[in-house]
Amino acid sequence: MPHARVDLHSTYRDRLPQLSEALLAGMVKGFDMPATDLFHIFRLHEKGELVFGTAYPEPNREDIIFIEILASIGYASTAKKHEALVAIADEIEKIGIPRDNLLLHVIEVPAGDWYSPGFAGVA
Template sequence: MPLIQVDLDRSLYESSHDAIGRAIHDAQIEALGIPADDRFQVFRPREEGELKFDPAYNGVARDSLVLIQITAVHMYPVAVKRKLFETIAAKLGPLGIHAEDLLISLVENGFEDWFAGR
């Protein structure tokens, strides 16, 4: 049950949050094999100037920043995590979100750190 938190410009949120949410969820289904009803997402729209980033960090040209934080149980091998990152970027590309503008962070913990109603 990954928990997805997305920080993005308010204008992008207002125009595309449904499609962004679907794309991220579809990427999780494809890359992680999660059930279709395992969708937990929080969007945090930000006003201009609230997201600070270096537009040339690590030799990548960035125009904006979409920050995706994923919290998940520690159970996925490195190759699966990389596939998730690549799949998210591929699914967001058609929405006009460039891979260069993404920062995805995966934080892992144990099953004992979760409660989902039961």
């Protein structure tokens, strides 16, 4: 039951539905998770609130979108997590946002640290 927290500039406000669809498509493809497992949080920021290097790792970054995927420890292997992050970047690139503007990572928490009715979160 991974969910995503996304920090991005407010200029993307009108594109949130597209971003959500692309993010979900990448997560479904990469993690082999059900498409109904949809939990996204978008936090919009004004210019100057997201600080980033334009030349790391390549001098192509014009903007930044931080994408944090929260998942249970062991939800996916290292290879599967990498596959999911690449799939997310691929899907977002399809809607016209350069992959150079993305910074994605997975944060893992113990299964017992989750709770949602119908999902105990305990292994």
